[in-house]
Amino acid sequence: MSKPEKSSIQVLLFTGIILVISSLLLSAASEGLKSRKQANVKLDKQRNILKAFNVDLGAKPTAAGITKAYTTIESVVVDSTGTAIEGADITKLDLAKKLQNQYKLLLSEEKGTVLSEEETAGIQLPVYQLRGDDGTIAAYAIPIVGDGLWGRIFGYVSLDSDLNTLRGITFYSHKETPGLGAEITEPWFQQNFVGKAVRDIEGTFQSVKVMKPGMADEDSLHEVDGISGATITSDGVTDMLKLYLQAYGSYFEKIRKGDR
Amino acid sequence: MASGELFSDENKKVFTDPFSDNNPITIQVLGICSALAVTAKLQPSIVMGLAVIAVVCGSNIIVSLIRKLIPGQVRIIIEMIVVATLVILVDQLLKAFAYDMSLQLSVFVGLIITNCIVLGRLEAFAMGNKVWPSLLDGLGNGLGYAFIIALVGFARELLGSGSVMGVKVIPAEAYELGYSNNGMMVLAPGAFILLGLIIWVQRTLSPQEES
Numbered sequence: 290m291s292k293p294e295k296s297s298i299q300v301l302l303f304t305g306i307i308l309v310i311s312s313l314l315l316s317a318a319s320e321g322l323k324s325r326k327q328a329n330v331k332l333d334k335q336r337n338i339l340k341a342f343n344v345d346l347g348a349k350p351t352a353a354g355i356t357k358a359y360t361t362i363e364s365v366v367v368d369s370t371g372t373a374i375e376g377a378d379i380t381k382l383d384l385a386k387k388l389q390n391q392y393k394l395l396l397s398e399e400k401g402t403v404l405s406e407e408e409t410a411g412i413q414l415p416v417y418q419l420r421g422d423d424g425t426i427a428a429y430a431i432p433i434v435g436d437g438l439w440g441r442i443f444g445y446v447s448l449d450s451d452l453n454t455l456r457g458i459t460f461y462s463h464k465e466t467p468g469l470g471a472e473i474t475e476p477w478f479q480q481n482f483v484g485k486a487v488r489d490i491e492g493t494f495q496s497v498k499v500m501k502p503g504m505a506d507e508d509s510l511h512e513v514d515g516i517s518g519a520t521i522t523s524d525g526v527t528d529m530l531k532l533y534l535q536a537y538g539s540y541f542e543k544i545r546k547g548d549r
Numbered sequence: 550m551a552s553g554e555l556f557s558d559e560n561k562k563v564f565t566d567p568f569s570d571n572n573p574i575t576i577q578v579l580g581i582c583s584a585l586a587v588t589a590k591l592q593p594s595i596v597m598g599l600a601v602i603a604v605v606c607g608s609n610i611i612v613s614l615i616r617k618l619i620p621g622q623v624r625i626i627i628e629m630i631v632v633a634t635l636v637i638l639v640d641q642l643l644k645a646f647a648y649d650m651s652l653q654l655s656v657f658v659g660l661i662i663t664n665c666i667v668l669g670r671l672e673a674f675a676m677g678n679k680v681w682p683s684l685l686d687g688l689g690n691g692l693g694y695a696f697i698i699a700l701v702g703f704a705r706e707l708l709g710s711g712s713v714m715g716v717k718v719i720p721a722e723a724y725e726l727g728y729s730n731n732g733m734m735v736l737a738p739g740a741f742i743l744l745g746l747i748i749w750v751q752r753t754l755s756p757q758e759e760s
Contacts, residue, residue, distance in 0.1 A: 295620040295621070295622070299620060300620040300622055300623055303618060303619070303620055303623075303627075304620075304623055304626065304627065307627055307630055307631075308630065311630050311631075311633075311634040314634060314638070315634060315637055315638070318637075318638055318641050318642075319641060322641050322642070322644070322645040325645040325646070326641075326644050326645050326648075329644065329645065329648035330648075332648075333648060333649075333652075466735075466736065467589045467590075467735045467736075468589065468709055468710065468730075468732055468734075468735025468736065469732070469735070518732060
């Protein structure tokens with residue numbers, strides 16, 4: 290359909306009106322749905338932490354169910370020496386960006402770079418504690434970050450109160466290949482970790498390694514079966530576990546010595 | 550569209566054509582990017598199909614309503630603004646009401662903006678037709694798209710993960726007997742091959758004049 294050409298003023302006016310209507314609509318939608326979206330993000334985070342603790346939420350967890358289950362969880366923030374930081378806000382800490390920065394710091398420290406005082410002070414490590422029925426802390430969960438094949442992998446890992454036995458692991462954000470690396474989000478893979486130990490009988494730190502599929506020694510408490518066709522993702526999980534279990538080492542050590 | 554009847558033969562044809570003789574994916578070969586990206590599982594394929602239906606219908610209606618006012622010089626820009634606005638709205642709604650699904654579809658909802666089917670229908674149909682036929686055209690094309698990607702999603706999930714809608718359907722005994730999921734089906738090449746097969750079948754059933 291051929292259209293009569295319109296004057297520049299008409300074109301500008303029309304485009305302007307359309308743009309204003311469009312922006313108004315989008316702002317209204319964004320503002321109107323804001324609280325719902327934030328609630329979803331918060332709920333999703335709580336669900337992931339509960340999942341890391343291996344808390345059974347049923348097949349289709351409801352919002353109320355998650356909120357109720359989450360009341361048993363408390364959180365603290367510790368510095369790199371394992372001392373709790375007074376007044377640190379864990380909700381602000383857990384932003385993906387903060388975790389990314391800390392990940393870079395921890396990684397360079399592991400590779401031998403000595404961190405400046407300022408950088409060390411910047412390391413604020415969140416810890417989630419699960420209260421058992423008797424009021425004592427039954428388990429601890431920490432966020433973990435690592436590199437997969439296509440991008441960063443984010444997750445949580447939880448330890449029993451002995452701070453040695455793995456209680457659960459979960460990954461909530463990743464860019465791995467569906468069917469290969471993305472299998473890290475599947476229950477069969479995550480269940481491999483349950484019951485594994487971070488330290489050997491002598492108490493030496495061993496971490497838990499993801500082996501090639503079928504190569505894990507069944508008797509070993511420090512090896513789990515990996516995913517075929519996803520070696521780099523598996524190695525990424527191995528590395529992130531080691532990095533973070535070490536980073537939280539001094540905190541865990543303090544608790545083990547009974548100094549909370 | 551001289552006829553005033555809502556379900557005149559002409560209108561029916563506008564609605565049903567995109568299912569078979571003029572399917573946006575298999576005949577026009579549009580919207581392939583998302584057909585490859587989101588179809589590893591059935592459920593996201595269906596949600597993606599619904600999102601595209603909503604956007605095609607919505608933008609067809611709006612553009613058809615204002616088609617006489619749109620200046621010819623900036624027509625594509627205006628169409629893109631309408632499409633982009635609707636896509637962002639759909640994305641926001643998914644984030645608010647179907648958060649898990651929006652996590653799975655991630656960037657591909659936003660990429661509906663660049664889905665050729667949407668702009669194609671606006672240019673080819675909504676710019677020159679009344680509102681009601683435009684709605685039917687959008688609905689037909691949206692459903693034509695949704696049907697094909699649901700088909701691809703179903704086949705990929707079944708062959709690649711051994712499940713349908715997340716429920717395992719291949720019995721454990723089959724795996725013990727040596728059956729294994731086809732890893733290629735969960736990757737984009739699997740979708741390519743399936744789409745090729747679907748296009749082959751479609752074109753054999755309703756031969757087209759090659760242009």
